[in-house]
Amino acid sequence: MAQIQVLPPQLANQIAAGEVVERPASVVKELVENSLDAGATRVDIEIQGGGARLIRIRDNGKGIEKEQLALALERHATSKLASLEDLDAILSFGFRGEALASISSVARLTLISRPKDQAQAWQAFAEGRQMEVQLQPAAHPVGTTIEVADLFFNTPARRRFLKSDKTEIGHIDEWLKRVALARPDIHLSLSHNGKLLRSFRPAKDEKGYRARLQQVCGKDFVAHALAIQCQHDDLSISGHLQLGGEPSAHHPQYFYVNGRLVRDRLINHAVKQAFAECGRDAIAGYVLMLQIDPAQVDVNVHPAKHEVRFHQSRLVHDFVVQALVSAINQGQDLSLDDSID
Numbered sequence: 193m194a195q196i197q198v199l200p201p202q203l204a205n206q207i208a209a210g211e212v213v214e215r216p217a218s219v220v221k222e223l224v225e226n227s228l229d230a231g232a233t234r235v236d237i238e239i240q241g242g243g244a245r246l247i248r249i250r251d252n253g254k255g256i257e258k259e260q261l262a263l264a265l266e267r268h269a270t271s272k273l274a275s276l277e278d279l280d281a282i283l284s285f286g287f288r289g290e291a292l293a294s295i296s297s298v299a300r301l302t303l304i305s306r307p308k309d310q311a312q313a314w315q316a317f318a319e320g321r322q323m324e325v326q327l328q329p330a331a332h333p334v335g336t337t338i339e340v341a342d343l344f345f346n347t348p349a350r351r352r353f354l355k356s357d358k359t360e361i362g363h364i365d366e367w368l369k370r371v372a373l374a375r376p377d378i379h380l381s382l383s384h385n386g387k388l389l390r391s392f393r394p395a396k397d398e399k400g401y402r403a404r405l406q407q408v409c410g411k412d413f414v415a416h417a418l419a420i421q422c423q424h425d426d427l428s429i430s431g432h433l434q435l436g437g438e439p440s441a442h443h444p445q446y447f448y449v450n451g452r453l454v455r456d457r458l459i460n461h462a463v464k465q466a467f468a469e470c471g472r473d474a475i476a477g478y479v480l481m482l483q484i485d486p487a488q489v490d491v492n493v494h495p496a497k498h499e500v501r502f503h504q505s506r507l508v509h510d511f512v513v514q515a516l517v518s519a520i521n522q523g524q525d526l527s528l529d530d531s532i533d
């Protein structure tokens with residue numbers, strides 16, 4: 193009979209990586225979320241070879257101290273959570289302390305960082321986590337750069353699963369657009385093989401936000417977008433709902449809970465129901481942001497946190513339906529078109 197044994201850390205990390213690191217876009221997601229958690233106001237993403245060759249993310253966030261660099265790459269090492277109770281109030285994207293450990297177990301990872309009160313930057317290098325993390329001095333302004341090279345170099349099955357560069361970049365871009373909507377205050381850019389693909393400037397006001405909305409969701413969406421803003425107790429919802437416009441199989445549909453983009457059947461159902469109650473049949477595009485007491489929602493349902501669980505999902509559902517119905521009925525099709533050049 194096979195003996196039971198504890199897996200060596202590298203193997204454990206590679207297995208965990210299977211859940212978190214599916215493709216280059218998932219690496220970008222984890223790293224950009226770390227940058228946002230670190231308070232960055234600017235995040236630049238450089239990709240080479242569809243992300244399989246290189247992913248480089250640079251931010252101007254608070255940085256990581258030299259003494260903590262190696263720790264940041266350890267599994268279950270996080271600065272965002274100290275007790276189970278903290279999970280009830282969590283507003284950061286991260287808390288599982290798994291991303292850097294997972295990524296560094298399936299790629300060659302370089303972490304360069306400089307916190308504000310450290311005279312110089314330090315760099316940590318880890319390759320498939322086979323060896324000790326190596327530290328050396330580096331040149332870098334305040335903030336962090338993470339380079340992930342040769343993704344899946346040691347997990348050939350995963351590497352073979354990667355699609356064309358174009359497809360992988362498409363996934364990265366799609367993900368970036370989601371962040372761009374949720375965080376209009378952040379300067380974001382994406383380049384591939386040295387060519388700038390996207391640049392989102394910080395949106396300072398409503399007009400700036402609409403421009404960003406148009407960049408992500410298109411002219412047609414913005415031209416028919418009805419603004420939603422509704423609050424009840426500690427629930428609030430804001431965003432835009434598309435009323436009318438060209439029929440399309442690809443209406444933009446984005447739903448965020450406390451700033452986190454999630455897939456949730458509740459929202460689709462609520463939108464459908466609201467449309468039905470108002471005598472409209474077409475399901476359309478929406479960008480909706482729900483704010484809820486973090487104690488009322490469980491974000492720890494899925495390692496990549498694509499899903500959440502509401503403690504009182506009926507209540508949330510009905511609130512969303514109500515908010516949408518009253519916005520639709522008020523009917524002011526606030527055509528946003530006029531204010532966009």
Ligand code: ADP
Binds near residue numbers: 222
């Ligand atoms: P988590 O985000 O769940 O805490 P990660 O493995 O993604 O786990 O990151 C581990 C830790 O490394 C974080 O808790 C944070 O302290 C630090 N860290 C990672 N990326 C950055 C960054 N870009 N800027 C500052 N600190 C970072």
Ligand code: MG
Binds near residue numbers: 222226
């Ligand atoms: Mg993280």
